[in-house]
Amino acid sequence: MxxxxxxxxxxxxxxxxxxxxxxxxxxxxxxxxxxxxxxxxxxxxxxxxxxxxxxxxxxxxxxxxxxxxxxxxxxxxxxxxxxxxxxxxxxxxxxxxxxxxxxxxxxxxxxxxxxxxxxxxxxxxxxxxxxxxxxxxxxxxxxxxxxxxxxxxxxxxxxxxxxxxxxxxxxxxxxxxxxxxxxxxxxxLQLLAERAEERAEWARNEERTRIAREMHDVVAHRVSLMVVHSAALQAVARKDPEKAVRNAALVGDMGRQALTELREMLGVLRAGEDVGRRVAGMPLAAVREAAAAAASRAVVEGGPGPEGPCLSELDELIGQSAAAGMVVDLSVQGEVRSYAAQIEQTAYRVVQEALTNVHKHAAGAKTHVRLAHRVSEIAMQVENEPPPEPGSASAAGLPSGGNGLVGMRERVVALGGVFVSGPTDAGGFRVSAVIPAV
Structure with missing residues (x-):
């Protein structure tokens, strides 16, 4: 020795x-x-x-x-x-x-x-x-x-x-x-171990942030719509029983959709734990080969993680908001084409979160959703007009954690895009994002 x-x-x-x-x-x-x-x-x-x-x-x-x-x-x-x-x-x-x-x-x-x-x-x-x-x-x-x-x-x-x-x-x-x-x-070796620990801690923080962002995007929109429909259900339960039945059915459908998405996310987390246990018993060379193969698949498939929502589901998303009483105007510019999974999922989440914010803070306000397909990028903008009855969001009991805009910005910036949000001169609110598509 x-x-x-x-x-x-x-x-x-x-x-x-x-x-x-x-x-x-x-x-x-x-x-x-x-x-x-x-x-x-x-x-x-x-x-x-x-x-x-x-x-x-x-x-x-x-x-x-x-x-x-x-x-x-x-x-x-x-x-x-x-x-x-x-x-x-x-x-x-x-x-x-x-x-x-x-x-x-x-x-x-x-x-x-x-x-x-x-x-x-x-x-x-x-x-x-x-x-x-x-x-x-x-x-x-x-x-x-x-x-x-x-x-x-x-x-x-x-x-x-x-x-x-x-x-x-x-x-x-x-x-x-x-x-x-x-x-x-x-x-x-000590420095490498310290740096590896720092990278592992950074990766854990990033993963926690990503999971929190996904949970927020999945739960906030569905639950917000459920709250809005529940409020409408209480208002029309005695006056219009048929509309109350429709609202109840919508609430049930949205709850089932939220549960389905949550089960998918929990399944991904459990799969990650199983992979971690398998990797713990593998030799270093096999771990490196597996990591390289996973990275190659991620590049080819457009990014890691499970298949999420895509832009073709925007019509259904806007239809759910319209069913909750929101007036939504969708306009699409440019030639519609498919993008990488991460790009489509990020664009979808930006529109979804923007609509959720309208439900929370400007219930009943007319909203304009614009989607532009450009040569090397995709742009989206969600702008709502001033709410007809100020304070209606708080009356519906919709809390806000202040993480929606932060999550949207993190998603867009992670793909090299630009995110801008803020109030309009007319008293409404605008969310704009541009994501590179190359």
Missing amino acids: TTTGEDHARGLTGPWWWGRWRGAVLDGSLALVSAVECGAEGIPFARDAGIPVSVGIVFGLIAGSVLLVRRKWPIAVVLVAIAITPAQMGFLLGVVGLYTLASCELPRRIIGALAGMSLLGTAVVTFVRVRQDMARGDLTLGDWFVPFAAVTTALGLTAPPVLLGLYVGARRRLMESLRERADSLERE
């Missing part, structure tokens, strides 16, 4: 310049062994140099203990090892110092220069010592052995620690790079 850079940084709890306690213990142990080694080698050095043995031991102990700071000052450790090479001291100090130097973040030219100095010093000292041994008769080999021994010893004490240090340093840098990349990927 790998750790990220943040976890690695939190794990650096060692003393002073050590990242971890185990590193401090390791360096302390190496320094102790090196000090003992140099102290022991200081005895023959003191005898050869003609100085007190105690001085040689103390000198060796001090020189060997320099290994304790190999991580902090590796160059100093290598220089000390090179300096005590003529005394034939610091074998462990030189090997570990060169390894630490090669594994550090130092320029290659510095590493090469110090490694070359160590190689040259070891070769010279070995050459001199072997030559002295051969002169004393301790070695009886040929003259070829002197340079061979010097070169072999120098390479054996210099090349392996330098190469190992270079390898460990490169591996350490690679691990640090991988940790940084892991940190970067973790941050990116």
